[in-house]
Amino acid sequence: MPDLTVREYNPTGHLGRHQVLDPRSLxxxxxxxxxxxxxxAWEPRIPVLDQKNLLAQGIRTAEAYGLETDVDALSSCTGNAAAALLSILLTPEQAYAASFNTQDAAMAEHFAIGLYADATACDQWSDLAWPSQDVGSSGLGVAKAMRNRGLIDQYGHATTAHQLCTLLQTGPVLMGMPWRSAMSEPGPDGFIDADPAWADSPLEGGHEVCLIALEGVAFIDDHLDYDHTVLRFRQSWGGAWGDHGDGRLRLSTYLALREEIDLIQPRKDGVVL
Structure with a gap:
């Protein structure tokens, strides 16, 4: 096994990301x-997904995965974020060939759960996997799962604010992050850092989202203004959350959390990073 750096979080059924860093990949x-x-801005071509209310969506995991009973929520945020990203990256023909139904929310959620299962199997640092246990997964694991399926050609990383903004010039980015309780109740326009005391609220777990826009790029004397440069992401908690299913945060919030964040950009069609 490579010399990985692993930071685990407690999976909760809607938060299930772990931070896994591989120096070879980085x-x-x-x-x-x-x-x-x-x-x-890169807009997903699927409805907003919901990993928390599976039964109401008609998603029966018992039959699909050989379980004794259905579950109503999964720690599948990595798979959900990856599905949002793939809906941007893949052409309709490529999505169809991959059995990825981008028109139906429940079918797209099934696809996301399948990616989550594959991601848990790709997480070399853990002996556990879904569907035996809802253990959560990592951005690195789901990137490997997408590549194993032939859905992407490669993936690259960012570790600074400027590198992140550079990646967003060419496509969406997966962001794994620590999730604090104040973030679950976003402010106007979906800002998860609207509460000035967000950083002091309890840690709820780890979460994966798909960054889909760099908004309000601001500068001070030709330098990025971190407080007024805004990132928008697609959430996986239904369309009623945040701004019609999307959230926002300031680039300064990314910087405050950077040690616990990983950024991965999957690429398609031989684009060289």
Whole structure:
């Protein structure tokens, strides 16, 4: 097994991401070399998914995964974030070939759960996997799962604010992060850092989201203004959460959490990082 750095969080049924860093993989970073950073947006082509209310959506995990009973929520945020990203990355023909129904929310959620199962199997640091146990997974694990399925060609990382903004110029990015209780009740427009005391609220677990936009890019004397540069992400808790299923955070919040965050950008069609 490679020399991994692993930070585990307690899976809760709607929070299930663990931070797993592989130095070999982290070597693939797209450097920031001064190119202009502009506002960008990448809109998912699937409905907002919901990993918390599976039964109401008609999703029966017992039959699909050989379980004794159905579950109503899964720690499958990595699979859900990856599904949102793939709906942007793949053409309709590629999605169809992968049995990814982008028009039906329940079918798309089934696809996300399948990715989650594969991700838990790709997490070399753990002997447990879904569906035997709802153990959570990692951004690295789901990136490997997508590549194993042939859904992506490669993936790269970012470890700084400028590298993150650079990646968002070319496509969506998976972000794994610690999730604090104040974030679950976002403010106006879905800002999870609207409460000035968000950082002091209890840690609820680890979570994976899909960053889909760099909004409100601001500068001070030609330097990024972290407090007024905004990231938008697709959540996986239904369309009633946040801004119609999306959330936002300031780049300064990313910087405050950076040690516990991992950023991965899967790529398709031979694009070289």
């Amino acid at each position: 070597a693939y970073r797209r450097p920031y070399d001064g190119q202009p950073l502009r506002a960008t």
